[in-house]
Structures are given as structure tokens and as C-alpha cells.
Amino acid sequence: MSTILVTGATGNVGRHVVSQLAGAGLEVRALVRDPGRARLPEHVEVVRGDLSAPETLEPALKGVESVFLLWPHFTADGAAEVVTAIAGHARRVVYLSANVADEPVTHYHEVERLIRHSGLGWTFLRPGGFAANTLGWAGQIRQGVVRWPYGQASRPLIHERDIAAVATHVLTSAGHSGATYVLTGPERLTQVEQVRVIGAATGREVRWEEQPPEEAREQLMAAWGNAAFVESALKAWASFVTAPEQVTDTVERLLGRPALTFGQWAEDHVADFS
Template identity: 50%
Template sequence: MILVTGATGTVGREVVSLLVARGERVRAVSRTPATAGLPAGVEVVAGDLAEPASLAPQPESFWAVVERAVEASGAEWTFLRPVGFAANTLMWAGQIRAGDVVRWPYGAAARSLVHERDLAEVAVAALTSAGHSGARHLLSGPATLTQEEQVRAIGRAVGRDLRWSEMPLGEARQMLAAAFGDPDFAEIALRGWAAFVDHPEQVTDTVERITGHPARPYADWAADHADAFR
């Protein structure tokens, strides 16, 4: 793990990008993690060098704990680190089956969602071919689409003109807290979408490098799952 302070500065941001490109594990310190806009896969933690108390150890994410446990086991390992799953947009299925409008927050949040088939193919390659031991593969789709564009893609897949309606943030916070049963998790989700408005999610070529074919676009995922939205 490499810790980068000043990670959102002119030089620090470049350092983080180069380390990620080399497959290094990076932890970045930022005063405002929600708006850091660093590449996917980077662990962003809150801290201010001018306030030493802010640098005290913080509870780690669940997946960071899992990865460390796997590494410490002595077994051979490969980590697959996907960006958001395209399948997560099934959360809109109820609204789409009921009408032509999806009401949700942060329509301008741009993500490079990955098709579950691509993730599975990379997993199989890592399990059955050489060269993946100790690798950390960051997986994404082939391009970014805003959440509003994702809804339109679903509309094309089902042959309907779907529209986006921006949900006020306060209402979204209450709705997600109720849906997740955890206000803190709801807040994390909202911060993530907010960050993707100004800093679209990273696109990688990992799927193509490992499988030999480009990552499947979101439109393909929508077509594959069209029945879920009808």
C-alpha cells in the first residue's frame, strides 16, 4: 500500500494516476474525499496535514479488510476490482415497469458500469490461465454514461421513450436511508454519485486485455435484461 498525501494537487493527482496504472495499491489523503475525483480503486481517506488529529487511524472498508486477510493467508490470489455493476441499475425496474419516468438523484453522474458477463469471463481467465497471481485487476465498461443516459439506453432496449426526473437531495437521502436500512450507507452512495458528476468514473481496458474482446457496452447489458424492465 502506497500512501499519497496532497493526492488532489497538481503533482499528487498525476502520481496517483501513474501508480494506479502500474497496478499499485494506493491510499490517498484528501480533506474532502467525496469530491476528490481520483481513479476508481484508490482508497480515499479524510485527513488534513495541518490538523494532526484528523490523521488518526480510521475504520477500513469491508473489502479492504477482506483483501488484507486473503493476502495474509499465504494462498495464491488475484483481486478483481470492478467499478459499479451494470446490474445495479435494476433498482429502477419498478419505476420503469410502472411508467415512463425514473425519479432518482444525480442524473449527471457518469459511470463506466461493467457487465456481469465481462466480470465473469475475467474471473475464469484468472482462475484458468497463467499470469494473474498477485494481480489487482480494475474492471470497467468501455465508456462512461450518465445515469440519465443509462435510463435512455434502457428505454431503447424496451422500445419506450423513458425520461429522467431529478429527485431533490433531501428526499433522496430519506428514500435511500429507508431502502438500505442504513443512513450512513445512503450518504456514501450519494457522495459517490455527486463525485461522478464532475469526475466521471475511470474507464479501463482490462476486460479487453484479458479476454481478447472489448468490454460490453451498457446498451448491450440493457438489451440482455430488457425483460426485467417490461
């Protein structure tokens, strides 16, 4: 049976990819920086490695046919070496990109370009907004007030389990070579509405307080440390006020069931906001 390598195996999406593949009885190898802290299913092969150090990838790639690739950096520095290493072993890669088609060239575009020219069979998953990004509000949710910019920005946030389910489907079935899939949740909600849904799930009264973008910029720079990424995020949120992110039916078409709602996501993460 062919081995599937999962990078980002302890992250929000990768952990679900590992569990779903292992649950289907497939040979899964998880690439992690610290195997002792991975906390993955016992029958999953855990291998130490770091995408920031391509020379560490050889043991993880040995005997691998397919790779789920999550690039963890804000730039594409080092990505060429990683893609070359993957192409030296695997036949195909499923890359977790992002739905930034209208943005200037980003690291997502650059990694996609490298993969297209690598000789690998490829599939690109381009999710829109991650529901899990709202975990950044957890501390404010506990205090009863979320202070953030662009409350009327509207997006169909996607559950990380749906991204993982699509990745698992693509990794284990034919007909996806050269495909690019834009993934979203099933319904658009403004950020104000997202806060309301989380409040309902947690049983808390939570209100929205509009934050000036300049103030948010300072906080995001302190948290992310990448000016270009901060500006891109603020620009995107502003655009979703007047041009909400479009809903796609890709999850339902590929999986044969509706995408999970934001309400379902909030119920799944009540403990994270408690």
C-alpha cells in the same frame, strides 16, 4: 481435476461464473444457502453453506484448490473466520472486491487485507459500477419516469457477464497471482443517458426527473439499512458529476475482446424491465 468453489453462486455475477466454468468442462462446486432453489446447471455440484456461519463451510471446501469469493455483507464481521477456513484448504482465492481505492477503509479493503495476510495466492477484481444496479429502476422504467439524484453522474458501467468472464479467466490461467484488476465497461454514460438507453432497448419513452439527495437518502436507508454505505454511495454519485469514473481496458486486455456495452446489457435485460 481440481475443484473450484464459487460463493455467491446464485447472484448476478456468481451464476455466470458457475455457468462459464461448467461450460469449460471444469469441476465446479457452488456454495448456496438453499440447494433446492439454486437452479444451476445439472452437472454442477451444489453444496449447502453460508458465509455468515463459517462452521458450515467445511464440506464445501474439502478438496478445493481455488475459490471465487464474493463477500455478501456491508461489514467485514466474520470475514477473518471465512478467510482462515478457505486458507486451510485452498491454494488461491479470486476475490470480487470493488474499485473504492480513494474511499476511507471499507469492508472491501478489510477483506483484501485479511486475504493478503492469509498465505493464499490471491487476485483481486475491482469492478466499478455494475450495470445490474440499474435494475433498481425497473419499476420506474415501467411507469415512464425515473426519479433519482445526480443525473449527470457519469460511469462506464460493466456487464456482470464480463466480470464473470474475467473471474473465469483468472481462475483457469496462470500469471495472475498478486494482481489487482480494475474492471469497467467500454464507455461512460451519465445516469440520464443510461435511462435513455434502457428506454430504447425496451421500446419505452422514459424521462429523467432529478431527485433531491435528501429524499434519496431516506429511500436508500429504508432499502439498505446501513447509513455509512448510503452516505458512501451518495458521495460517490455526486463525485462522478464533476470527476467521471475512468474507463479501463482491463477486460479487453485479459479476454482479447472488447468489453460489452451498456446497450448490450440493456438488450440482455429487456425482460427485467418489462
